[in-house]
Amino acid sequence: MKAKAVIYNLTTAILIKLKEKNIQISMVIITLVMTILRFLLNEKGRVTPDGIRFMRSAHVFPDIDNTITPFGYILSIKFFTLFGLDEFWSSKLVGIFSFLSIIFIAKKANFYFREAVLTCSLFGFVSIFAATFSETLTLLSVFILIFVSEQVLKSKWNSKKEIIYLSLSLILIFNIRYSALFIIGGTGLLGLLSLRKKYGKSFLLAAVIAGMYIICYKLLFIDIFNKNYVNESLEMGLKPTIQLLTEFYQGLTTSFNPFVHIANPGGGIINWGIYGIGFLNILLLIFFLFRKKLSDIEKYMLFIGVSGIICSFLIQYFYSADALGYRLLAPFTFPIWLIYFKRLFENFGLKVYLIGVMSLCTGFAFTILSKGNYLENRKQISTYLKKEKLDKVPLIFYINDMDDLEKVQISELIGTVNSNIYITSQPKDTLKKTTLTPYKVLQKIKIDKNKYQ
Missing domain, CATH: 3.40.30 (Glutaredoxin)
Structure with missing residues (x-):
């Protein structure tokens, strides 16, 4: 009887595994197709004024016409133009490359694979991969940082390698988005708070090295090509606090709404539903996150995610930026979604994939309804x-x-x-x-x- 029970359980486990594998493959393919549809079925290919600036900077490089953003994303666009593509199609290839790279790393390293598949299938992240946004490459670099951090937390390398790899990962993100400052600061603060632990020193020193790089970057790049950039960018009291808090609530709830990541600018009752679903999901997220003790890597992911969101809000008191939304918050919500889905998988199994399926269906309907050729x-x-x-x-x-x-x-x-x-x-x-x-x-x-x- 024991042998029969073992065989039965083993067979069931194999069937579940095979079924899940098919689900994952299907979701990756559908997400890829949806990403392509998002920019083809749009009258301007999902490009914004920021996107034009990125493409223009890539077009005129090595001439420098922009210090508002780092050159990581711009150079990635330039790289793909070497294969005969123009800047627009290159930017779309960067988005697809970033998505597939996250999935490849997650699968190869067996690191948050099913969570990565599900997170990337959410309509908000599909829209990011489809657009000419630097966030698309930022998501990949954040995932690399999380993976490297786990190796450090598990003491897979010696101290020297830990500091080098962590520093390079932080510098990589900064070279794509300046908001990496928040991740660098969060990493350093966590290292400082964990100095008694083996990994504390590595995190702190890596953040210090990344900080030194930022200082050199400002002196040797920004100050040479745009010496007034910081003075012109930093202003006090740009928006009243009540407006910032309202935008923060709207941005946070749409970022954590798994189905719809934008609201009607004109207002209306539909927005109550969009913000409400996001708010309820945040409450569920908090419940599941603290229902079980967090692992070291989960603590780090949550720390840089939450600190990044808070800093993104506070920086608006000094720096002119667009209202916070799913796009600007994506690098910080991404690791939180990964932890959240891990908790949901632990509690509900394969049923959690339905969230991704429903999100893709919502995205498809939205894309068809709002399509332009x-x-x-x-x-x-x-x-x-x-x-x-x-x-x-x-x-x-x-x-x-x-x-x-x-x-x-x-x-x-x-x-x-x-x-x-x-x-x-x-x-x-x-x-x-x-x-x-x-x-x-x-x-x-x-x-x-x-x-x-």
Whole structure:
């Protein structure tokens, strides 16, 4: 009877494993397809003014025209252009590469694999991988940092290697996003609080080395190419606290809503549902996170996640930034989602994959409803620019009101074809031959726009 029970349990375990493997493969494939659909079924290929700046910087490199962001993401776009792609398609390849790399590392190292598959399938993260955002590469670098940290916590290397690998991981993230300062600070603080433990010294010294790198970076790069950057960027009292707290609540609840990561800017009752689901999910997250004792790596992931979110809020008192949302918070919510899903898998098993399935279904419905034909729009813009002999020259696009999103979107679409484009609000610039206006463009072409802005 004992032998039969062992065989039965073993067979059941194998069948469950095989079933889960099929689920994981399916979810990775569907997530990849959804990522591609997200930028193809969009009238401007999911590009923002920041995205245009990234592509332009990659286009003109090695000339330096930008110190607002580090060059890690820009150079990754430049790298893929070496294979004959333009900056737009290169940026999309970076997103796909980042997603597949996270899955590959997780599988190869047997490190949060099913959690990574599920987290990356969430609609919010699919949207990040599909867009021309530096966050897409940041997510990969954060995952690498978490993996390296676990090796340090498990004492897999000697002290010298631990410090070197941790330092390089932190520096890598900083070279993609300046908000890595929060992760570096969190790592150093955790090391300081854990000095009595073996790994405390490694975390603290790695953060100190990364901090020294940042100082050198400022003196040898930012101060040379844009010496007034810090003084111009730091301002006091940009927004009242009540507005910051409101935006923080909205950003946090949409970031932790597994199905919908954006709300209606015009308000309405639907937003109550979006924010409400996110808020309830945060309460569940807190419950499951502290229901069981956290491991050392989970403590680190939670520490850098929460400290990063808090610092992202506080920095707004001194630094002009977009309102906090799923995109800006993604590098910090990502490790928290991994821990959360690990807890859910421990309690509910394979049923947890339904969250990813529902999120992908919601994303697909949203994408279809709001679709615009990027390929057709790109064809129209390409034909127009070639006809006007403006496809290979630096362009200026005049917009008198940057809050007019319809006009901004035209510039973003043009930027996916000719990334060497600058936005101006100076009427005198319209006298130049290489200056385009919304009126000029819409006289010659018709753009397939989203029905649901």
